[in-house]
Every structure is written in C-alpha cells, then in structure tokens.
Amino acid sequence: MTLGEIIERKRKTAGETRAELLRAARRRFLAESYENVGLRDIARDVGVDVALVSRYFGSKEELFRQVLRKEQKLNADVPAAALSEYLVSLMTEADRSSDGEHIETMLISLRSASSPVASRLVREAIQDDVLEPLAAILDGDDAEIRAGLVLAILMGTTVLRTVMAVEPLCEGCPEAMRARLVRLFEAALR
Amino acid sequence: MTLGEIIERKRKTAGETRAELLRAARRRFLAESYENVGLRDIARDVGVDVALVSRYFGSKEELFRQVLRKEQKLNADVPAAALSEYLVSLMTEADRSSDGEHIETMLISLRSASSPVASRLVREAIQDDVLEPLAAILDGDDAEIRAGLVLAILMGTTVLRTVMAVEPLCEGCPEAMRARLVRLFEAALR
DNA sequence: ATCGCGTGTCAACAGTTGTTGACTAGGCTG
DNA sequence: CAGCCTAGTCAACAACTGTTGACACGCGAT
Numbered sequence: 001m002t003l004g005e006i007i008e009r010k011r012k013t014a015g016e017t018r019a020e021l022l023r024a025a026r027r028r029f030l031a032e033s034y035e036n037v038g039l040r041d042i043a044r045d046v047g048v049d050v051a052l053v054s055r056y057f058g059s060k061e062e063l064f065r066q067v068l069r070k071e072q073k074l075n076a077d078v079p080a081a082a083l084s085e086y087l088v089s090l091m092t093e094a095d096r097s098s099d100g101e102h103i104e105t106m107l108i109s110l111r112s113a114s115s116p117v118a119s120r121l122v123r124e125a126i127q128d129d130v131l132e133p134l135a136a137i138l139d140g141d142d143a144e145i146r147a148g149l150v151l152a153i154l155m156g157t158t159v160l161r162t163v164m165a166v167e168p169l170c171e172g173c174p175e176a177m178r179a180r181l182v183r184l185f186e187a188a189l190r
Numbered sequence: 191m192t193l194g195e196i197i198e199r200k201r202k203t204a205g206e207t208r209a210e211l212l213r214a215a216r217r218r219f220l221a222e223s224y225e226n227v228g229l230r231d232i233a234r235d236v237g238v239d240v241a242l243v244s245r246y247f248g249s250k251e252e253l254f255r256q257v258l259r260k261e262q263k264l265n266a267d268v269p270a271a272a273l274s275e276y277l278v279s280l281m282t283e284a285d286r287s288s289d290g291e292h293i294e295t296m297l298i299s300l301r302s303a304s305s306p307v308a309s310r311l312v313r314e315a316i317q318d319d320v321l322e323p324l325a326a327i328l329d330g331d332d333a334e335i336r337a338g339l340v341l342a343i344l345m346g347t348t349v350l351r352t353v354m355a356v357e358p359l360c361e362g363c364p365e366a367m368r369a370r371l372v373r374l375f376e377a378a379l380r
Numbered sequence: 381a382t383c384g385c386g387t388g389t390c391a392a393c394a395g396t397t398g399t400t401g402a403c404t405a406g407g408c409t410g
Numbered sequence: 411c412a413g414c415c416t417a418g419t420c421a422a423c424a425a426c427t428g429t430t431g432a433c434a435c436g437c438g439a440t
Contacts, residue, residue, distance in 0.1 A: 038426085039428065156345045188377075244400080
C-alpha cells in the first residue's frame with residue numbers, strides 16, 4: 001500500500017473498474033438483449049472509454065458469459081416439500097431476497113436467448129445452473145420433465161410480467177395470485 | 191388478363207413478390223430475433239434486391255408488424271371444458287394443425303420481445319390476439335389472471351423447447367408428457 | 381531524473397445495418 | 411411508333427457495431 005493510496009484513492013484499480021463494468025453490463029443485459037446492448041453504453045455508464053471493455057474482457061461474448069455465470073447455482077438445499085413456496089417467494093420478492101439474483105439471471109437469459117452468439121451460453125447456463133440442480137431436488141419419476149415444467153412456469157410468468165408487461169400478472173401480486181402460483185407449481189411437481 | 195399473361199407468366203406481379211417477401215420474412219423472424227434478421231436476408235430468399243423490401247413495406251418495422259398480424263385471433267369458439275386438450279394439441283401438433291400458426295406467431299413474438307422497436311408491436315399482438323380472446327372464453331373470477339397463467343405455461347414450454355432446446359421437453363412428447371401438460375393447464379384454468 | 385508499469389484515452393478500422401433517389405428494362409395502351 | 415406505367419436494380423448514404431494499435435498520463439522504484 002503506497003502513500004498515495006493511504007491519503008486519497010484517486011486512481012482506480014483495474015479490478016475495481018472491471019467490477020464496475022461487470023455490474024453495469026449486468027444492468028444493461030437485464031434490460032435489453034445481447035445485440036441491443038452496446039459496449040459503448042456500458043462504458044458510458046461507468047465513465048470510461050469503450051476500448052477498456054474490450055481490453056478487460058477480451059470480447060463482448062466473454063463479457064456476457066461472465067455476467068451470466070457470475071452467481072452460484074440454484075440453491076440445492078431447499079426441501080422438495082417447500083419448493084413451491086420457495087419458488088413463488090423467489091418470484092414475488094425478487095428484489096429483496098438474497099436469492100433474487102436467480103430471477104434476474106433468468107431474465108437475462110430470456111432476453112438474449114434468441115441471439116446467435118449468446119444463445120449457446122444461455123442454454124449452457126440454464127442447463128447447468130438451473131435445470132440440473134432442480135432435477136436433483138426432485139427425485140422420482142420424470143424428474144427432468146417435471147423440472148422442465150417448473151422452469152417453464154417460472155420463465156413464462158417472468159416473460160409475461162417483465163418483457164411483455166402483461167397487466168394482470170404484474171400489478172401487486174396479491175394473495176390470490178400467490179395462491180394460484182403455488183397451486184400451479186404443485187401441479188407441475190406432482 | 192393480357193396475352194402475355196395467358197401464354198406464360200414471366201414477370202411477377204408486385205402483389206406476388208410482396209407476398210413472397212412476407213412469407214420469407216415470417217420464416218426468418220420465426221428463426222431469429224428482430225435485429226438479427228436483415229432485410230438483405232429476406233430479399234435474398236426471394237431473389238430480389240433489398241430496396242424492394244423498403245419500397246413495398248415502407249420500413250422494417252412495418253414489415254414485422256404485418257408478419258405478426260398476418261393471421262386471425264385465437265379461435266374463440268372452442269368450449270372452455272375442452273380448452274386444455276385443445277391447447278396441448280396446439281403445442282404438440284403445431285406443424286400439422288391448421289391452427290398451428292398460433293404457436294408460430296407466439297414464437298415470433300417470443301423471439302423479438304426484447305427488441306426496442308419490436309416489443310411494442312409484440313405486446314399489442316399478444317394482448318389483442320391471444321390474451322383477450324382467451325380471457326373471453328374463460329368466464330368467471332380472475333379470468334384475466336387465469337388467461338395470463340395459461341399463456342405463461344404456453345410461452346414457457348415453447349421457449350424451453352424451441353429457443354433453449356431443453357431436451358426432456360422436446361423429444362417425442364409421448365403420452366406421459368401430454369398428460370402432464372393437460373393437468374398443468376387445468377390447474378391454471380381452475 | 382529516469383525508467384517502467386499500470387490505467388486509460390483517442391482515432392481509426394472494417395463490417396454491418398435500414399433507407400433513399402436515380403436509373404433501367406419490359407409490356408401495355410394510345 | 412411513342413408514351414407510360416410497372417417491377418426491379420444499382421449505388422450510395424449515414425449511422426452504428428466490436429475491435430485494435432498507438433499514444434498519454436500519473437505514479438512508484440531504481
């Protein structure tokens with residue numbers, strides 16, 4: 001630790017701005033699809049030049065990969081019996097929950113799933129980080145199919161709420177809606 | 191009908207190539223998202239110059255709108271009791287059924303839902319052509335919410351099968367899978 | 381004082397994209 | 411034959427993209 005660093009921290013470390021770029025990229029990819037997010041947008045959010053993004057991450061594809069793979073897999077230690085409630089709370093309290101990043105990452109996947117370059121990364125992430133852990137929790141017949149159906153509900157409601165902005169599913173999410181979702185998940189899990 | 195037209199039809203009518211362009215555009219938008227489909231791709235499929243596309247449709251946005259709005263709304267005369275079976279047959283026999291275009295259009299919507307310019311058109315189409323007719327069939331409490339949940343299942347499974355290429359939901363779709371889907375829809379409709 | 385390294389900027393590249401206006405060839409009608 | 415309408419081509423535009431190499435500045439160590 002040098003003198004300049006002790007007195008005041010003006011100049012940022014490469015690791016710091018790298019992390020800032022990663023956060024900014026995550027915000028951007030959360031709101032728009034792979035090709036609609038420009039590296040210049042991300043750089044502007046942080047306040048640096050575009051060239052830095054390519055320098056720190058090599059390529060846009062690699063940046064996206066690191067955004068997608070940032071977090072850990074789906075929580076595997078939730079008991080199968082409480083899964084429905086857990087999934088619904090994941091959806092309705094996406095912002096507050098500590099596991100809220102899962103829904104975020106799913107939304108990122110959803111947004112860029114149709115991109116020629118991003119789709120492969122998305123498929124791998126969904127498979128490894130969501131589908132497999134989910135199928136592991138659900139032991140029994142057709143575990144993979146049931147996991148797929150659960151994910152289908154999760155993705156379907158997410159895409160309707162955030163991407164298509166369908167009113168009835170968005171607003172408030174009152175108790176009635178919550179109960180319906182729990183029933184739906186249980187029908188898929190059974 | 192002129193002599194030249196009777197003998198042989200060399201030169202195409204504007205309406206014909208326009209229709210060909212529309213078909214080609216539909217195929218393209220079915221496979222990739224709004225910004226990943228280039229007007230030059232569509233023109234090349236038909237064998238004409240790019241300029242014709244802009245000439246006949248005014249803009250790419252308008253072309254996409256006409257692709258999305260090509261077909262009629264969801265079939266409104268299917269009885270509520272048989273809805274689950276109808277929806278599943280729509281999914282599993284998308285190619286053969288005459289109503290198979292519905293699934294296609296949903297896939298087009300899904301693919302381009304995250305595009306800044308296409309998203310508005312997609313939202314409108316989903317709302318007018320799917321969600322409203324569906325809610326009309328489902329009378330009773332929370333008709334709109336139930337319609338939304340049904341659409342969520344439909345979209346979720348579609349996105350997993352065609353965009354994310356999730357194996358267990360894709361292959362064959364045997365009877366077991368079909369039964370699961372029917373049960374899932376009925377849980378959403380109840 | 382000077383070297384070198386870390387952090388970042390700048391300008392330019394080559395490749396797309398959608399869109400436009402000028403132009404051309406073919407067939408019908410006067 | 412002359413004219414005109416139609417269907418289509420061509421070239422160019424301006425805007426944008428990700429990526430790269432050369433350069434600039436500040437700082438610590440020699």
